[in-house]
Structure formats: C-alpha cells, structure tokens
Amino acid sequence: MDLRDVTRIELACAYALLRAITLHSGTAAVRGARRPVLRTLQQAGLNSAAEIEE
Numbered sequence: 001m002d003l004r005d006v007t008r009i010e011l012a013c014a015y016a017l018l019r020a021i022t023l024h025s026g027t028a029a030v031r032g033a034r035r036p037v038l039r040t041l042q043q044a045g046l047n048s049a050a051e052i053e054e
Contacts, residue, residue: 004032014044021049029053 001017003009021028028050030041041052 001028001030002032003030003034003037006037007034009037009040011040011044014040014046017041018044018046018049021046027051 017028030046030050030052033041033052033054038052038054041047041050046052
C-alpha cells in the first residue's frame with residue numbers, strides 16, 4: 001500500500017487493515033507512510049502482519 005498521501009488514519013481503520021491482512025493469510029507492504037500514520041499502524045499491531053517501509 002502506498003500511503004504517501006495519507007496524513008492521518010484512525011485506529012479503527014488501522015485495525016480493519018490488520019484484520020483484512022490476517023483473515024486472508026496474506027502479506028502486505030506499507031510504503032511512504034508519514035510518522036503519525038506509522039505510529040497509528042504500529043499501535044494497531046500492523047507491523048506484525050505487514051512489512052512497513054519508511
């Protein structure tokens with residue numbers, strides 16, 4: 001996922017992304033996320049299911 005243009009993400013959305021990835025036993029890569037977005041993704045635990053590249 002390219003998140004360069006995302007300036008803010010709600011925790012509920014981050015959990016939804018995590019659920020979508022884990023339900024389909026897939027892998028995902030997150031690229032270009034800004035610091036506040038990264039923080040929220042990490043709070044949701046997305047870094048355990050996806051490769052997060054800064």
